[in-house]
Amino acid sequence: MASTSSTKLGDERPRAVGRPVPIRASAMQAAAEGAPSALRHKAERSSDDRDENGATFPIDVAIADKSPLILAGLEALLADDRRFNLVLKVTDGEEFLDAAKLQRFQIAIIGWQLPTLHAREVLRALSRQPSAPKIVVYSGTNDPAAPAETLQLGGAGFVSKRAPPERLLDVLASVAAGDMVFPFVDIRKMRADPLENLTLRERSLLSALGSGHTNNQLAKDFGVSINTIKFHLRNLFEKLEVRNRAQAIALFLEMKHGSWTAATPGGRAESAGARGKKASRD
The missing domain is CATH 1.10.10.10 (Winged helix-like DNA-binding domain superfamily/Winged helix DNA-binding domain)
Incomplete structure (x- = not known):
């Protein structure tokens, strides 16, 4: 198998200048005492928040995409939203499947055309795995059947890379709450040619x-x-x-x-x- 790179993100938190002491939640609350009420409210939120749909945050998220640029962009996007905690970055489908067997995360964002193992194969494999993470396909593919295939194969959501970044965050939150989120899918088209995906x-x-x-x-x-x-x-x-x-x-x-x-x-x-x-x- 071709060598690929992966980055596993642990519980890395901001550190104070000087002596490397982690910033605790109580310190954040104290620092926010003199701040406006909105900031104090954000600092006082516990690590076990729930939204109006019942999802518990923060949600552990993994991402898999062949593009380093997309990986960096998703990392920055998730870092700015306290509802999500990025725990894994990989660049191909095979490496992602190996990680999914060993590491627990609730949701994964994956590209449609992953190296070594297409998203179809990833979804098929996860359908046989107990307690598999929920999968949101994030893709710029021009294949109009991709959302329907994702749904058929057990995916929890599909978001186009042409959509605003906020759309992806909203879908992740909805999926975390137990919803399935897809663009319009004509179910009459979902029985595709059975030979289409054969090598x-x-x-x-x-x-x-x-x-x-x-x-x-x-x-x-x-x-x-x-x-x-x-x-x-x-x-x-x-x-x-x-x-x-x-x-x-x-x-x-x-x-x-x-x-x-x-x-x-x-x-x-x-x-x-x-x-x-x-x-x-x-």
């Missing part, structure tokens, strides 16, 4: 399954071990949302003969064959 290898494997090849034959044809074939088959079944080889072959045959249907923007059922003819005309 070229997985498509070839599915085609070979449809031809009745055994695992031994597949291993010989692809030049890999049987264990590798089993690994790819598990991933294939998961992406197709089927339980076994027979269901995968049945779906493949439906696609091949054009009897599988998906919802179109107008809500009409459209067969795979009809979509292929339409695509050839466009």
Whole structure:
């Protein structure tokens, strides 16, 4: 795996000039005694505040994004809001998943196109993990299906990078309170082409399954071990949302003969064959 950088943020607090003594909450309150009432109110807030929706603050947050600039911007944004406590920064999906297994945080902000492991794979993996953090996808992708896919895969929210930064903070607070926050999603479009997210290898494997090849034959044809074939088959079944080889072959045959249907923007059922003819005309 390519080397990546990560930064884990501990409980770093401002220190006084001179002797390194942490500033305690009581000191902050004393310093604010002569300040305006709004400042005194902020200093006197406990570390276990609740908002009107019942969320308990501060919320431990992790962020994962391929861009160092985005990571720095999110760190600064969260540092200015006492509702959130940034505990982890990573630059790729694989490293984020490893951290999610070891470190507890309630919410994570992740990019859509993460290196080494796409956000789709991250969400799939977290769906099998007990007490997984809630995921908010923060992305500038032009893929109109990304919010719907995030919702389908168990994400808690989706925010465009084109939105004001305050929008992301509002979504994080709502998700912390138990809400799911997404832009408008047409649920009639949510049954996408099941082959869309397959790799070229997985498509070839599915085609070979449809031809009745055994695992031994597949291993010989692809030049890999049987264990590798089993690994790819598990991933294939998961992406197709089927339980076994027979269901995968049945779906493949439906696609091949054009009897599988998906919802179109107008809500009409459209067969795979009809979509292929339409695509050839466009």
